Amino acid sequence: MTDTTPAQPATGYAPVNGLRMYYELHGDGGTPLLLLHGGLFDIEQQFGALIPGLSAGRLVIAADFQGHGHTNDIDRPLATHHLASDVIGLLEHLAVGKVDVFGFSVGGAVALHLAIKHPELVRKLIVSSVSFRPEGDRGGNSEAVAEMTVDMIAGTPMEEHYLAVSPHPDREHLQGLLDKLAHYGEGEPGWSDDDIRGIQAPTLFTVGDCDMVKLDHAVKFLQLRGGDVNGDFEGVPASQLAVFPGTTHFFGLARTDLVREVVTTFLDAPPPSGWADR
Numbered sequence: 001m002t003d004t005t006p007a008q009p010a011t012g013y014a015p016v017n018g019l020r021m022y023y024e025l026h027g028d029g030g031t032p033l034l035l036l037h038g039g040l041f042d043i044e045q046q047f048g049a050l051i052p053g054l055s056a057g058r059l060v061i062a063a064d065f066q067g068h069g070h071t072n073d074i075d076r077p078l079a080t081h082h083l084a085s086d087v088i089g090l091l092e093h094l095a096v097g098k099v100d101v102f103g104f105s106v107g108g109a110v111a112l113h114l115a116i117k118h119p120e121l122v123r124k125l126i127v128s129s130v131s132f133r134p135e136g137d138r139g140g141n142s143e144a145v146a147e148m149t150v151d152m153i154a155g156t157p158m159e160e161h162y163l164a165v166s167p168h169p170d171r172e173h174l175q176g177l178l179d180k181l182a183h184y185g186e187g188e189p190g191w192s193d194d195d196i197r198g199i200q201a202p203t204l205f206t207v208g209d210c211d212m213v214k215l216d217h218a219v220k221f222l223q224l225r226g227g228d229v230n231g232d233f234e235g236v237p238a239s240q241l242a243v244f245p246g247t248t249h250f251f252g253l254a255r256t257d258l259v260r261e262v263v264t265t266f267l268d269a270p271p272p273s274g275w276a277d278r
Contacts, residue, residue, distance in 0.1 A: 009062075013070075016089030017082070020167070022070035023063045023090060027055030031123050033267065034099045035062040036087065036107030038129070038252075039078075039145070039181045040158055042069025042165070046104055050253065053260040054102075058267075061099070063090055065106070067177045072167045078106075078180045080188055084113040091121065100267055102126040104253060106184065115199045116191060124267055125201040127221075129211050129252040133190030136217030146182040150175045196224040202238035204266045206259070208247030215243065240266060 009024040024043055033054060037046035043062040047054075054060050065083055067073035076082060087110060091099065100123050103111030108130035115122045131137050150171045153159045162177075163169045203225050207218045218241055222228050225239035242262045244255055253259050 014090045014093035016086050016093065018074045018076075019066055019086060020072055021063060021066075021086055021090055023061060023094070026051050026060040026062070027057070028059050030058035031267075032059040032061050032096055032099045034087070034091075034101045035060060036101065036103035036110050037062075037065065037068070038105030038107055039184060040068070040177070041104075042161065044069070045157065045161055046107075046253065049256045050260055050263075053256075054264065061090075061094065061096065063087065065110075067173075067180065069161075070165050070167065073173060073176065073180075078184045080106075080109045080113050080185070083110045084117070087114065088118065088121070097121070098123045100124040100126070102128070102263060103130075104128040105130050105249070109185070112191065115201050115203070116195050119200040122201045125199065125203045126206065126263060126266065127203065128206040129208065129213055129249055131190070131213050131217055132196055132221060133217075134185075136190075136214055136220075138212050138214055145178070145184075148178050148182070150178065193224055196221060199225065202266075204240050204242065204263070206242045206244065206252075206262065208244050208249060208252050210246070210248050211252060212249040218243070 009026045011022070011024050013020040013022055035043065035047050037043060042064045047062060051060055051062065064071040066076070066078060066086060083106070098121060101111040101114060103109070103126070105128070108127045111125060111127055112130070112132060115125045150159065159174065162174050166173065205218055205221050207213050207215065209215065219228060222239065222241040225237070227237045227239050227241060229237060231237070244252070244258060247255065
């Protein structure tokens with residue numbers, strides 16, 4: 001009888017920037033795929049349902065950001081460049097070079113930062129449910145987070161999971177995380193059109209059709225990446241856009257089968273003809 005029980009991941013903590021950054025390693029083979037979760041989530045809550053499919057035939061590296069999941073918090077605001085520095089430290093700790101990167105929301109902002117500022121680390125890029133400039137947001141989400149208290153999420157899976165796995169499992173630290181998330185992105189102007197055009201990695205941008213990110217902003221991203229063309233005559237571009245139907249920001253990756261199919265097809269596809277071998 002075949003044992004279908006999922007293999008347990010290898011886990012560990014990387015000492016980076018004053019953190020004990022928790023990570024998991026799933027599967028084996030191919031270019032490693034780095035998973036970066038969104039704010040208030042963690043590896044399990046954001047990617048748990050996707051990891052078995054994503055790690056079939058490839059190594060998956062998943063990490064908990066500062067103050068999230070199993071990773072401790074430190075006296076430092078949550079900012080994209082800080083989190084990106086932590087991720088670079090994790091890759092150095094694991095002695096991993098170039099990776100594919102799949103980031104959602106806050107994780108998507110970090111993935112963009114890596115692709116723009118450290119192109120030598122990124123082979124393919126998946127950016128999900130995050131704008132590349134503030135005007136790409138519909139509004140509402142950041143305002144809601146700014147008003148969020150632990151009492152408002154009492155009894156939710158987010159609170160329960162935080163208290164179950166955090167190295168400081170109390171509501172005071174959880175409120176501290178909420179307060180930091182309320183200020184995430186302040187003072188970050190985003191990226192210019194030239195920054196987005198200059199990304200070397202083929203890119204998949206995913207967004208829900210009722211996400212916090214405006215659909216015209218997602219299309220603008222695709223256009224800057226060389227998409228929105230008649231592929232029958234001009235060829236299929238290296239960068240793509242996926243709009244998930246009936247999907248909000250909070251549930252941006254909830255349609256597991258659809259997300260897995262879109263993501264693995266993109267990752268496994270050879271670069272389109274004429275794309276530079278980077």
